[in-house]
Amino acid sequence: MQFNIVADENMPNVEPWFSPYAQSIRRVAGRTLTANALKDADVLLVRSITQVNKNLLSGTPVKFVGSATIGTDHIDQSFLKHQSIPFYHAPGCNAQSVVDWLLSVLCRLRLDHELNWSQKVVGVVGIGHVGSKVANRFKQFGTKVLVCDPVKNANGELPEHIDLESLLVQSDIVCVHAPHTRSGDYLTHQMLNADRLSLMPKNSWLINAGRGPVIEESALLEARVKNGLNIVLDVWPNEPSVSVPLLDAVHLASPHVAGYSLEGKFKGTEMLARAFAKEFGLTAIKSVPLPNGVTVDARLFEKSDVEQWASEIVLALYDPARDTAVMRFSAGNNQLDARTFDALRKEYPTRREIASTTIAHAPEVLKKRLKMFGFTHFK
Numbered sequence: 243m244q245f246n247i248v249a250d251e252n253m254p255n256v257e258p259w260f261s262p263y264a265q266s267i268r269r270v271a272g273r274t275l276t277a278n279a280l281k282d283a284d285v286l287l288v289r290s291i292t293q294v295n296k297n298l299l300s301g302t303p304v305k306f307v308g309s310a311t312i313g314t315d316h317i318d319q320s321f322l323k324h325q326s327i328p329f330y331h332a333p334g335c336n337a338q339s340v341v342d343w344l345l346s347v348l349c350r351l352r353l354d355h356e357l358n359w360s361q362k363v364v365g366v367v368g369i370g371h372v373g374s375k376v377a378n379r380f381k382q383f384g385t386k387v388l389v390c391d392p393v394k395n396a397n398g399e400l401p402e403h404i405d406l407e408s409l410l411v412q413s414d415i416v417c418v419h420a421p422h423t424r425s426g427d428y429l430t431h432q433m434l435n436a437d438r439l440s441l442m443p444k445n446s447w448l449i450n451a452g453r454g455p456v457i458e459e460s461a462l463l464e465a466r467v468k469n470g471l472n473i474v475l476d477v478w479p480n481e482p483s484v485s486v487p488l489l490d491a492v493h494l495a496s497p498h499v500a501g502y503s504l505e506g507k508f509k510g511t512e513m514l515a516r517a518f519a520k521e522f523g524l525t526a527i528k529s530v531p532l533p534n535g536v537t538v539d540a541r542l543f544e545k546s547d548v549e550q551w552a553s554e555i556v557l558a559l560y561d562p563a564r565d566t567a568v569m570r571f572s573a574g575n576n577q578l579d580a581r582t583f584d585a586l587r588k589e590y591p592t593r594r595e596i597a598s599t600t601i602a603h604a605p606e607v608l609k610k611r612l613k614m615f616g617f618t619h620f621k
């Protein structure tokens with residue numbers, strides 16, 4: 243059986259993974275996709291910017307939907323289930339990318355704001371694929387970590403869970419890795435509102451790489467002014483638009499790219515291809531190899547302080563200060579508009595993960611520090 247496949251234009255490797263089963267592969271702009279563009283489609287492959295629901299799929303022959311993402315808040319899964327359309331996403335595909343993004347953020351804050359983050363109390367909200375890796379990485383540095391995940395706790399999976407309010411009161415740095423949900427017992431829509439943010443210690447830090455609407459924009463701005471809250475955002479309350487007052491209020495900004503490592507993107511497509519092959523009883527191709535990772539010469543970043551030296555090396559892979567500057571430069575008077583936000587993501591430069599990177603000429607003391615960040619290749 244051969245399929246007509248419609249895939250988001252920003253998904254890598256669709257051709258090598260899907261061409262063995264494809265009558266056609268058509269690339270489309272995910273944000274503006276309409277039912278009309280799916281009138282002959284058997285398979286729909288999307289990213290987070292396509293709302294997949296009754297409006298999009300009614301009257302189309304689509305019989306498989308895949309999203310090369312961790313998050314699923316753009317998918318009406320109950321509609322798909324009701325229509326018996328199999329749906330797969332890519333749990334965990336870019337979790338390591340988000341961890342690496344966070345480490346770069348912390349290194350930038352260490353250098354620019356002397357934030358000695360590894361000695362602080364860090365609260366992690368949402369302990370799934372991303373949050374659990376984040377918590378474990380902090381523990382490598384000996385950091386005290388508090389965790390909040392009421393869903394896992396209710397299932398008896400997270401005995402160390404503390405409630406959100408206690409976590410906010412006790413943490414110097416809060417990292418949000420929760421999904422965006424609008425229903426259920428533990429909905430996260432605007433979960434971080436003015437009352438909750440007011441619980442955070444003065445001048446503490448809030449970092450969100452989960453979903454934007456988990457935090458209320460007006461509450462963030464108020465907490466910045468009233469409580470000196472320091473803010474880092476990869477995801478935005480009204481994404482894809484970003485208001486200039488909010489962009490001005492944050493210390494570091496990026497256009498929803500925490501998950502954008504090459505490794506994460508490759509894995510997302512691969513997971514969908516394997517799920518697709520299994521669903522239709524087909525044989526998946528073996529692999530699409532990743533390009534070789536990069537080598538960084540430690541001597542180019544030498545500093546007398548080993549923590550600073552390691553930070554400079556992490557920032558050589560990815561520096562969120564660059565994204566911050568690009569977003570500010572690209573914004574108009576009142577907002578960074580949706581089209582510009584999407585363009586920044588579409589044209590995003592290739593980023594490699596820490597674990598794919600080789601460090602050359604690092605002395606033992608530096609190697610020891612770099613291993614804490616997840617570097618494993620040295621020469």
Ligand SMILES: NC(=O)C1=CN([C@@H]2O[C@H](COP(=O)(O)OP(=O)(O)OC[C@H]3O[C@@H](n4cnc5c(N)ncnc54)[C@H](O)[C@@H]3O)[C@@H](O)[C@H]2O)C=CC1
Nearest residue numbers: 312313368369370371372391393419421428451452500501
């Ligand atoms: N910025 C980016 O580029 C990326 C963002 N994401 C976002 O990060 C989110 C987390 O990713 P994963 O860890 O892979 O997802 P996951 O589904 O593995 O874990 C999410 C965790 O959040 C927990 N959770 C649900 N409601 C909660 C609440 N009210 N309070 C605290 N925790 C709650 C769940 O129980 C679950 O353990 C995704 O849903 C996605 O929206 C994911 C990848 C990249």
Ligand SMILES: O=C(O)C(=O)[C@H](O)COP(=O)(O)O
Nearest residue numbers: 289290291311312313501502
């Ligand atoms: O996987 C997720 O969930 C994410 O947030 C992705 O990194 C979002 O990337 P796009 O699908 O919007 O390209």
